[in-house]
Amino acid sequence: METIKHGLDILLHLNDYLKLWIGEYGIWIYGILFLIIFVETGLVVMPLLPGDSLLFAAGALAASDGSLNILYLIPLLILAALLGDNTNYFVGRYFGKLIKSKEKILFLKRSHIEKTEAYYSKYGGKTVIIARFVPIVRTVAPFVAGAGSMTYRKYIINCILGAILWVGGVTVLGYLCGNIPFIQKNFELVIFGIIGISVLPIIFEFAKAKMGKKEAAK
Numbered sequence: 001m002e003t004i005k006h007g008l009d010i011l012l013h014l015n016d017y018l019k020l021w022i023g024e025y026g027i028w029i030y031g032i033l034f035l036i037i038f039v040e041t042g043l044v045v046m047p048l049l050p051g052d053s054l055l056f057a058a059g060a061l062a063a064s065d066g067s068l069n070i071l072y073l074i075p076l077l078i079l080a081a082l083l084g085d086n087t088n089y090f091v092g093r094y095f096g097k098l099i100k101s102k103e104k105i106l107f108l109k110r111s112h113i114e115k116t117e118a119y120y121s122k123y124g125g126k127t128v129i130i131a132r133f134v135p136i137v138r139t140v141a142p143f144v145a146g147a148g149s150m151t152y153r154k155y156i157i158n159c160i161l162g163a164i165l166w167v168g169g170v171t172v173l174g175y176l177c178g179n180i181p182f183i184q185k186n187f188e189l190v191i192f193g194i195i196g197i198s199v200l201p202i203i204f205e206f207a208k209a210k211m212g213k214k215e216a217a218k
Contacts, residue, residue, distance in 0.1 A: 055171045
């Protein structure tokens with residue numbers, strides 16, 4: 001319980017914690033941020049790290065006091081996201097047949113891979129780009145793409161576009177908003193807003209699935 005409380009405190013006050021980490025670790029903060037983004041996108045068992053919030057907070061801090069250089073930050077974290085996604089993709093490709101031969105391994109079900117494959121077939125590679133902006137989904141999507149039938153050539157093009165749009169877009173948004181007094185004084189509200197917006201697609205899909213089941217039951 002204490003760990004959860006501490007995690008929430010870090011999430012809601014990322015700007016303050018980033019300042020503390022910069023003061024403690026100096027230039028190594030770039031490596032820490034790189035590692036967090038890599039782990040969130042690269043390890044399918046770690047989907048709950050605050051990627052969106054971290055990018056926004058880092059951008060805001062770069063604007064407010066210059067302790068982070070956005071010209072270093074964006075390319076570095078794009079690279080972290082790309083390496084993470086590619087790791088995830090090839091792990092999925094390696095273990096895909098194993099998961100499909102069983103009903104479930106850890107929290108991954110064969111039905112989830114089959115549904116995602118159908119989704120990829122219907123909407124194409126743009127699904128990889130859209131998934132970037134949805135927590136948890138951005139961690140699972142590369143794994144499923146590798147475990148499914150999406151070719152690497154098709155995947156990598158959309159993976160690169162998604163990484164640039166996600167890291168660049170969210171970090172620049174934080175940078176542009178970093179000097180706004182309201183943002184600085186109400187950072188936890190901004191984080192709640194980011195979380196709320198990013199989970200809307202999950203809520204929408206869940207509600208859609210529930211309604212579909214009710215219609216089918218009639």
